[in-house]
Amino acid sequence: MTVTVSASGLSLRYGGTRALDEVSLRLSRGVTGLLGPNGAGKTTLLRVLATAVPADRGAFTVLGHDPATARGRQELRRELGYLPQTPGFHPDFTPFAFVDYVAILKELTDRAARHREVRRVLDEADLAEVRGTRIKKLSGGMRQRVALAAALVGDPGFLVLDEPTVGLDPEQRMRFREVIARAGEDRTVLLSTHQTEDVAMLCHRVLVMAGGRIRFDGTPAELTARAAGRVWSSTGRDPGAKAGWRTGAGGFRNVGDPPEGADLLEPTLEDGYLLTLDGDPAEVTA
Amino acid sequence: MIPALAVPVWRTLPWRTLGAAGAAGLLTAGLSRLPGTEPDSRLALGLLRGAALAGALGLAFLLDDPARDGTTTVPTGRAARTALRVALVAPVAALWWAAALLLVPGAHRPPAGAVTLEAGTACALALAAATVAVRHSDDPRPGRPAATAVLVTALLAPLLLPSRWALFTGPEDPRWAAAHDRWAWLLAGAVTVGVASLGEPLGHPFRRTADQPT
Numbered sequence: 001m002t003v004t005v006s007a008s009g010l011s012l013r014y015g016g017t018r019a020l021d022e023v024s025l026r027l028s029r030g031v032t033g034l035l036g037p038n039g040a041g042k043t044t045l046l047r048v049l050a051t052a053v054p055a056d057r058g059a060f061t062v063l064g065h066d067p068a069t070a071r072g073r074q075e076l077r078r079e080l081g082y083l084p085q086t087p088g089f090h091p092d093f094t095p096f097a098f099v100d101y102v103a104i105l106k107e108l109t110d111r112a113a114r115h116r117e118v119r120r121v122l123d124e125a126d127l128a129e130v131r132g133t134r135i136k137k138l139s140g141g142m143r144q145r146v147a148l149a150a151a152l153v154g155d156p157g158f159l160v161l162d163e164p165t166v167g168l169d170p171e172q173r174m175r176f177r178e179v180i181a182r183a184g185e186d187r188t189v190l191l192s193t194h195q196t197e198d199v200a201m202l203c204h205r206v207l208v209m210a211g212g213r214i215r216f217d218g219t220p221a222e223l224t225a226r227a228a229g230r231v232w233s234s235t236g237r238d239p240g241a242k243a244g245w246r247t248g249a250g251g252f253r254n255v256g257d258p259p260e261g262a263d264l265l266e267p268t269l270e271d272g273y274l275l276t277l278d279g280d281p282a283e284v285t286a
Numbered sequence: 287m288i289p290a291l292a293v294p295v296w297r298t299l300p301w302r303t304l305g306a307a308g309a310a311g312l313l314t315a316g317l318s319r320l321p322g323t324e325p326d327s328r329l330a331l332g333l334l335r336g337a338a339l340a341g342a343l344g345l346a347f348l349l350d351d352p353a354r355d356g357t358t359t360v361p362t363g364r365a366a367r368t369a370l371r372v373a374l375v376a377p378v379a380a381l382w383w384a385a386a387l388l389l390v391p392g393a394h395r396p397p398a399g400a401v402t403l404e405a406g407t408a409c410a411l412a413l414a415a416a417t418v419a420v421r422h423s424d425d426p427r428p429g430r431p432a433a434t435a436v437l438v439t440a441l442l443a444p445l446l447l448p449s450r451w452a453l454f455t456g457p458e459d460p461r462w463a464a465a466h467d468r469w470a471w472l473l474a475g476a477v478t479v480g481v482a483s484l485g486e487p488l489g490h491p492f493r494r495t496a497d498q499p500t
Contacts, residue, residue, distance in 0.1 A: 050359045051359050051486075052355075052358045052359050052487075053424075053487070053488070054486075054488070073486075074361050074363075077359055077360060077361040078361045080359055082356065082359045083356070084355035084356050085355075086355060087353075087355060087356045088351075088352035088353045088354060088355055088356065088426055089352060089353055090297065090298050090352060090353055091352075092297070093294075093297070097294065097297075098353070100294070101291075101294040101298075102356070102357060102360065104290045104291050104294065104362075105291070105357055105360035105361075105362045105367075106360050106361060106362075107361050107362065109290055111290070147356060150356055151356070
């Protein structure tokens with residue numbers, strides 16, 4: 001597959017905290033999931049790749065554009081759609097006016113063409129019916145979709161989405177997945193999330209971050225396979241399990257190193273993720 | 287593109303804050319016309335300085351932008367967007383200041399050019415503080431720290447500045463002309479700092495800049 005985003009040795013410190021520690025990655029078209037606990041460095045990595053904040057060290061290119069120069073950064077931004085973790089709005093704007101404002105900032109200057117593009121992304125984000133309603137009157141899920149529409153406007157080749165499904169109800173999340181999946185058909189999408197189901201359903205590839213480093217880089221199936229033979233059921237809490245919980249059926253589901261003769265279960269992506277976080281910090285699987 | 291941006295950027299300006307500060311400034315200047323007030327030049331100058339401070343505190347909020355997180359990474363640079371904000375508000379601020387001057391009875395009005403230089407410098411300092419705050423933080427609302435810095439500076443400067451560097455003199459004071467030379471230097475300094483801080487945000491204070499994109 002053609003590499004569209006390439007980064008090597010990205011490092012960034014906030015005071016005494018090493019937010020990114022020699023992160024290297026290569027992305028191609030499609031949706032790549034970025035998993036990790038709070039404080040893992042996911043948002044920092046996304047902000048660096050979106051040129052919202054410069055790295056202390058390291059380099060990266062997006063679609064051949066190098067942000068180390070002002071010209072390269074501007075070219076990159078012309079190809080970029082960014083949905084931040086906590087998108088803000090001008091509350092008196094309507095979705096149409098807000099996305100139109102972002103479209104102008106993205107240098108879509110022809111008024112008629114720009115308005116067509118704004119209507120297209122509002123349709124894509126399923127906001128056509130509320131495009132004239134003030135943002136302050138919209139629900140949290142709808143506001144999130146306004147932010148997604150703003151990220152999509154201008155048909156960017158690289159889409160950076162920072163926890164776009166957080167706080168959404170199941171139906172809203174389903175709609176979001178539809179939009180993200182469509183976007184990933186012909187773009188490079190980097191999706192940061194805490195929802196392993198989002199990754200399982202949307203992503204052709206997944207990165208797991210912890211402590212500012214990439215701890216896993218592979219397919220969702222490969223991440224799931226890390227837990228093969230390490231998930232088992234028991235009638236009581238197994239003290240040897242790294243994680244275990246009572247299921248709705250009454251038994252316990254355990255993740256870790258099973259005892260001899262344990263009743264093994266089919267692992268999930270979440271099991272693989274938990275075991276990856278629990279593993280050797282120096283270990284990176286690609 | 288800039289003409290297309292003018293209308294939406296106009297709508298994003300913090301008009302309520304600017305309006306409140308402007309109203310406070312006009313009320314302050316208008317105190318000299320209150321019935322029973324015995325206006326004199328010294329009082330008029332103090333009231334105009336108060337009005338200028340109110341206006342400057344309002345302008346400290348000019349760069350507040352709740353949508354900042356999502357619009358930091360657009361190709362239209364921050365320098366152009368900041369310049370547009372300043373350009374849009376400048377005529378309004380000029381009219382407002384003219385009104386404040388006219389509220390003071392002509393017989394007691396201090397020299398308009400000198401006091402306008404003071405007001406312009408206060409506003410430039412406020413804008414420079416906001417620009418520095420935007421460059422060195424991720425805060426979408428840098429107005430509060432910028433306004434605090436301006437207010438503290440305005441309160442401390444008359445107390446702490448030695449006599450030979452005095453800024454807040456009266457027209458009858460022999461240091462008046464020299465003080466306004468210093469105001470002019472301050473204005474130049476504020477503009478320089480403001481312009482120098484128009485680059486892309488660094489994210490947080492005291493970042494090493496050796497590897498920053500140019």
